[in-house]
Amino acid sequence: MAEIVLDKVSKQYPDGALAVSDVDLTIADGEFIILVGPSGCGKSTTLNMIAGLEDITSGELRIDGERVNERAPKDRDIAMVFQSYALYPHMTVRENMAFPLRLAKVDDKTVRAKVDEAARILDLTQHLDRRPSNLSGGQRQRVAMGRAIVRDPKAFLMDEPLSNLDAKLRVQMRTSVAKIQKKLGTTTVYVTHDQTEAMTLGDRVVVMRGGLVQQIGSPQFLYEQPVNLFVAGFIGSPSMNFVPARLENSSVSSPLGNFPLTDRIRTLLEDADAPREVIMGLRPEHFEDATLLDDTAMSGGATFESTVDVLESMGSDKFAYFTLEGEMATSAELEELAADAGASDLSADGTQIITRLSASSQAKEGHPARIWFDTDKIHLFDPHNGRNFTYAD
Amino acid sequence: MSQTVVPPPGSTQPADPPRRQKVSEGKRAERKLAWLLCAPAALVMVAVTGYPIAYSIWLSLQRYDLRFPDQREFIGFDNYITVLSNGYWWNAFWVTSLITVISVVIELVLGMALALIMHRTLVARGLVRTVALIPYGIVTVVAAFSWRYAWTQDTGYLAELVAPESALLTERAPALAIIILAEVWKTVPFMALLLMAGLALVPEDLLKAASMDGASAWQRFTKVMLPVMKPAILVALLFRTLDAFRIFDNIFVLTAGAQETSSVSMITYSNLIRGLNLGIGSTMSVLIFVAVALIAFIFVKVFGTAAPGSDDRGRR
Numbered sequence A: 001m002a003e004i005v006l007d008k009v010s011k012q013y014p015d016g017a018l019a020v021s022d023v024d025l026t027i028a029d030g031e032f033i034i035l036v037g038p039s040g041c042g043k044s045t046t047l048n049m050i051a052g053l054e055d056i057t058s059g060e061l062r063i064d065g066e067r068v069n070e071r072a073p074k075d076r077d078i079a080m081v082f083q084s085y086a087l088y089p090h091m092t093v094r095e096n097m098a099f100p101l102r103l104a105k106v107d108d109k110t111v112r113a114k115v116d117e118a119a120r121i122l123d124l125t126q127h128l129d130r131r132p133s134n135l136s137g138g139q140r141q142r143v144a145m146g147r148a149i150v151r152d153p154k155a156f157l158m159d160e161p162l163s164n165l166d167a168k169l170r171v172q173m174r175t176s177v178a179k180i181q182k183k184l185g186t187t188t189v190y191v192t193h194d195q196t197e198a199m200t201l202g203d204r205v206v207v208m209r210g211g212l213v214q215q216i217g218s219p220q221f222l223y224e225q226p227v228n229l230f231v232a233g234f235i236g237s238p239s240m241n242f243v244p245a246r247l248e249n250s251s252v253s254s255p256l257g258n259f260p261l262t263d264r265i266r267t268l269l270e271d272a273d274a275p276r277e278v279i280m281g282l283r284p285e286h287f288e289d290a291t292l293l294d295d296t297a298m299s300g301g302a303t304f305e306s307t308v309d310v311l312e313s314m315g316s317d318k319f320a321y322f323t324l325e326g327e328m329a330t331s332a333e334l335e336e337l338a339a340d341a342g343a344s345d346l347s348a349d350g351t352q353i354i355t356r357l358s359a360s361s362q363a364k365e366g367h368p369a370r371i372w373f374d375t376d377k378i379h380l381f382d383p384h385n386g387r388n389f390t391y392a393d
Numbered sequence B: 001m002s003q004t005v006v007p008p009p010g011s012t013q014p015a016d017p018p019r020r021q022k023v024s025e026g027k028r029a030e031r032k033l034a035w036l037l038c039a040p041a042a043l044v045m046v047a048v049t050g051y052p053i054a055y056s057i058w059l060s061l062q063r064y065d066l067r068f069p070d071q072r073e074f075i076g077f078d079n080y081i082t083v084l085s086n087g088y089w090w091n092a093f094w095v096t097s098l099i100t101v102i103s104v105v106i107e108l109v110l111g112m113a114l115a116l117i118m119h120r121t122l123v124a125r126g127l128v129r130t131v132a133l134i135p136y137g138i139v140t141v142v143a144a145f146s147w148r149y150a151w152t153q154d155t156g157y158l159a160e161l162v163a164p165e166s167a168l169l170t171e172r173a174p175a176l177a178i179i180i181l182a183e184v185w186k187t188v189p190f191m192a193l194l195l196m197a198g199l200a201l202v203p204e205d206l207l208k209a210a211s212m213d214g215a216s217a218w219q220r221f222t223k224v225m226l227p228v229m230k231p232a233i234l235v236a237l238l239f240r241t242l243d244a245f246r247i248f249d250n251i252f253v254l255t256a257g258a259q260e261t262s263s264v265s266m267i268t269y270s271n272l273i274r275g276l277n278l279g280i281g282s283t284m285s286v287l288i289f290v291a292v293a294l295i296a297f298i299f300v301k302v303f304g305t306a307a308p309g310s311d312d313r314g315r316r
């Protein structure tokens, strides 16, 4: 158990690449913290610096108040789970899990007891005498976890531990990782690429981009109050819709139509000194089929009408896709997000909108539908630096 | 490896050991085709290796001295008795074994060190590797001559440096040491190359995991790196041992076998080419062949060295 503090930690690789810059992060004792961000944003580098596998270029890393920058990994008492699992191929499962204990010169009886205990927790008991090459991906993953938990370290570091598993197994393992961490109460830093893991696993999430920390907060907070366009687009699946918008007196004109700003947003904007051209963001669940709403419900929002491009029924709700006329919102952040998602929606001209409607919606593919949206839930971003004008902490 | 573990329901069971099933029609045709396709290569192999071996064995069973061609006759295993009860042969055998064991051990240690250096260098990697390989690129006889000159009393710089008063190449122990030195110097790069291929098999993550698990650099080396690259080490040792056992050129140049420094190849050469005794010479070469085959057999069967090309232990 330990508190881990990163104090203005930066990493510059010998080739000059600045992988991580000025990360300030205090990880509380027993906390489960998630590092997310697009590929190459410096998540692994940050984790490796905590582990001691990479030198820290500048700044200070403290574990339980003690500076550990210069300490070798073996003296930090931290366990790590790798994406590749990194199991020792020449050892059995039991020997793999016992390895850290043997190195620590723990006596045989304790080793046996601890390995058996870990194997029981991870449901590996009947595989203890097998070799890693004879195990399935999920079993290997559990052995890697087991090797980390047997020694009762101060902290766990996990670098995309589940990304080599297939989707179903990943969901299962996600739950068991969460359970085990809760049970052991060990400080955990977890790197992931995966939206769902980020949202469901951690106490707090750190969103990184290009070596810089964008925002730190609970998953819910990041979802509701993204500090900038990047976080808004990165967190949430399907992701937030972005359209270009113009602020005129206290109303907005956008491809979704013209509508007045709510009082809450107007106040926030006044403080923020916003330009006239902005990017408006709205999450899919803040739309609804207008035919399902009565007048009182409709009063808190605005409506637009358009043809449904595609309708996906998920059972519990329906996703309706629209293409609105007008330019697409453009900004560096949005381009980066699109690149990371690997989805370049360049095919369509106009603005793509994804809405989540109730299952009872009668909207049909190829037919026009009238869609209501909650105008108090909109986010307004600076197109140049991505700042969220509607952010209020 | 026998496993008594019962796999849990739903888990993939390890494949059953291949059962001796009745071979299907198609399989049989395929096998026949395989043999046919191999046949030309096999024929060439038989012609260039099988025939000389058979011919040597045939010669070794005869009294056949070119100086006395009239006395040629079939004498069964008499030649073997002559050779195996001869002090010179056994001396050569022990000298060869000594050179083999000592030089291979030193080569392994130095080769591993060199391999680690070559594997780790980040700057001028190509240059380091090229420089390290120079000794291996020099023709052995040429290198042996330069060693001989270096160790010659009065004129050689190494002789001057180490022992100006004595002629080292004319004393048995120092001469053997110099032979081993020359052998080691020449083949360490080769060893290093083979081991470097093995090092590349050790995933970086494995070493990182070991440091996280609390292993020191030495423990990472002995407990993770060596076991993982064991197949590569064994193959390297096998190659080098077989090679070293047939040592000839270094000894030929450095001492010409004087002061009982002959290896088995040396003594075979003396009998066969210089002495023109085809019978005894062939007997000796057959014995060398048997010894080499035995070494290979021990490596493959006892240590479980994967024969080069087969891929079932090296894979993880």
Ligand SMILES: Nc1ncnc2c1ncn2[C@@H]1O[C@H](COP(=O)(O)OP(=O)(O)OP(=O)(O)O)[C@@H](O)[C@H]1O
Pocket: A013, A014, A015, A017, A018, A019, A037, A038, A039, A040, A041, A042, A043, A044, A045, A046, A193
């Ligand atoms: N050894 C290295 N030398 C030089 N640059 C490096 C090195 N390792 C990583 N980088 C650079 O540092 C940046 C951050 O890399 P890092 O591995 O931390 O990314 P990441 O967030 O873990 O990405 P991913 O999600 O793809 O694993 C990248 O731009 C990468 O190119």
Ligand SMILES: [Mg+2]
Pocket: A043, A044, A045, A159
């Ligand atoms: Mg990474």
